[in-house]
Amino acid sequence: MTYRAGWIHYTNVAPILDSLTLPLGVTAITGVPTQMNAALLSGEVDIANISAVEFIRHADQLEALPDFSVAVLGPVYSVNLFHTAPLPELRRVALTAQSAMSVALLEVLLRERGLTPTLERAEGEAQTLLTQGYDGVLRIGDSALREWYGVVGPLTPETTMTSLPHAARGICVTDLAEEWFRLTGHPFVFAVWAYRRDNPPPPELVQAMREARREGIGYLADVAGRHAFKLGLPERVVQHYLWNFRYHLEAPDRLGLQEFADKAVPGHAPLRFGPRPGQMR
Numbered sequence: 001m002t003y004r005a006g007w008i009h010y011t012n013v014a015p016i017l018d019s020l021t022l023p024l025g026v027t028a029i030t031g032v033p034t035q036m037n038a039a040l041l042s043g044e045v046d047i048a049n050i051s052a053v054e055f056i057r058h059a060d061q062l063e064a065l066p067d068f069s070v071a072v073l074g075p076v077y078s079v080n081l082f083h084t085a086p087l088p089e090l091r092r093v094a095l096t097a098q099s100a101m102s103v104a105l106l107e108v109l110l111r112e113r114g115l116t117p118t119l120e121r122a123e124g125e126a127q128t129l130l131t132q133g134y135d136g137v138l139r140i141g142d143s144a145l146r147e148w149y150g151v152v153g154p155l156t157p158e159t160t161m162t163s164l165p166h167a168a169r170g171i172c173v174t175d176l177a178e179e180w181f182r183l184t185g186h187p188f189v190f191a192v193w194a195y196r197r198d199n200p201p202p203p204e205l206v207q208a209m210r211e212a213r214r215e216g217i218g219y220l221a222d223v224a225g226r227h228a229f230k231l232g233l234p235e236r237v238v239q240h241y242l243w244n245f246r247y248h249l250e251a252p253d254r255l256g257l258q259e260f261a262d263k264a265v266p267g268h269a270p271l272r273f274g275p276r277p278g279q280m281r
């Protein structure tokens with residue numbers, strides 16, 4: 001029988017997916033996070049790298065691979081609130097329909113500060129929406145990375161990604177993963193690789209994913225070079241962006257994930273992970 005995978009193929013997953021050779025009997029489709037979340041939950045696919053919040057919300061049915069994540073400790077650069085008013089004065093924020101995770105994270109961060117702007121779905125470029133009645137715009141993924149650099153770049157010999165100004169031309173960029181780090185001191189996990197508990201992936205697929213990740217991380221400059229060209233960004237910006245991710249769901253990432261789960265989805269079922277490499281079920 002065929003095992004079906006659903007991949008969110010944003011640039012941040014390229015170090016895992018670009019070199020992946022699917023074993024015989026495994027097929028894959030691709031889409032944005034909300035599409036892959038829905039595909040896994042409807043049974044259209046058997047495994048997907050889904051928004052961690054959907055994994056948490058459906059923890060009664062799902063399990064995640066024990067050693068795969070898209071996480072960061074500190075800034076992520078691609079989950080950004082672009083805003084023209086200071087955070088405490090925000091009135092109307094445009095959300096993206098592509099992401100479940102960043103919306104849930106924004107809600108947690110606003111609640112922690114006691115802020116209650118109106119949140120609405122609206123697609124389009126942040127800089128355009130900011131001239132159309134929104135004073136905040138949440139964007140994720142490749143377009144958010146590109147827009148972030150469009151606002152705060154260029155990177156000069158005197159600046160680094162972390163020392164860049166984060167406001168320019170009247171637009172401020174708040175990196176939600178950095179805000180999470182300020183609040184908790186923990187990493188933020190954006191995605192995990194989840195499947196229904198009664199339908200785990202064939203070991204050959206997980207093995208192939210581990211090999212692909214080793215290859216991708218080992219040749220990160222090449223991965224960055226290819227994607228920089230596609231994104232229209234400087235190579236060193238994309239290489240820094242990719243190097244910054246935590247792809248192994250390590251102990252600190254699990255702490256961050258658990259903390260987020262408790263804040264965002266009170267009463268959630270216990271989070272479950274498959275056996276670690278070499279561990280028996």
Ligand SMILES: C=C(O[C@@H]1C=C(C(=O)O)C=C[C@H]1O)C(=O)O
Pocket residue numbers: 008010012013033034049050051052070076078079098099100101102140141142144190191
């Ligand atoms: C950090 C990011 O990670 C992605 C963000 C997701 C979400 O917001 O739901 C889901 C999967 C991640 O790969 C990003 O794309 O900017």
